[in-house]
Amino acid sequence: MVGSVPSAVRSAAAAISTVPLPRRPLEPDAPADLIRGWYENELGWPTVPGEPVRLLVGERFDVLDVPAEAGLAALRRLTPGLPVAVRGDRMRLLVAAGGAEEVPGILQWLEWGALPLDLTAIGSGELIEAPVPAPGGRRGPDTDPDSFGPVQGAAVWLRPPVAGREAEASLPTMSALGGVGGAPDLVRLVNTLATHCHRVRLRRASAQPLAFS
Known part of the structure; x- marks a missing residue:
């Protein structure tokens, strides 16, 4: 019949229309x-054009970037639901938007300001590569830090944000500014990370061979 749609086309169209948007990390x-x-679509986090996919920082979250060795040690003392990503030997922990601006003042108040900690706050207007789930699909928001292994190449989620809810609602924030529900305290997080960054620096320094003239 002229103008009729072939059955194969109808079947393909039906299949496409019934495929849901992803409800879990890819x-x-x-x-x-x-x-x-x-x-x-799932998290409501803005991206920027181009590949690899990059996320715009500062609107829904900020980021703390530390050596992975320090980050893993810190995670054993922190809330299990904290979103965490790794790229190479660096770890990135998500905090509430605006948190990056508070970090220098927090470090000064905690008397860490004079020390080189290798702790970087990434805030408004900056970009990060969008992490994807770690290989194997076994990691999630409550993954034990002791199960983390080396991660090479692209950024991956070790503890991904949870889709289908306001993922940023539980990110660490300044308690004095009215944290959402049981959101972790940003000051405690920064202090824990600074402590372990300092320990990593001291350990690496002690491992260097002594130079004799």
Whole structure:
């Protein structure tokens, strides 16, 4: 019949229309458009054009960047639901938007300000590569830090944010500014990270061979 739609086309269209948007973090080899869609549609986090997918920091979250060795040690003392990503030997922990601006003052107040800690706060207007789930799909918001292994290449989530809810509502914030519900205290997080960054620095320094003239 002229103008009729072939059955194969109808079947394909029906299949496409019934495929739901992803309701969980995607696999590491997912195409960039699916990764971008998960961030924008499920979490409501803005991305920027281009590949790899990058996230705009400062609107929904800020980031603390530390050596992975220090971050893993700190996680054993922190809330299990804290979103955490790793790229190479660096770890990134998500905090509430605006938190990056508070970090220098917090470090000064805690008397860490004069020490080189290798702790960087990433805030408004900056970009980070969008992490994808770690290989194997076994890691989640409550993953034990002791189970983390080396991560090479692209940034991956070790503890991904949870889709389907306001993922940033439980991010560490300044308690005095009215944290949401049981959100962790940003001051405690920064102090814990600073402590372990300092320990890592001292350990690395002691491992260096002595120079004799």
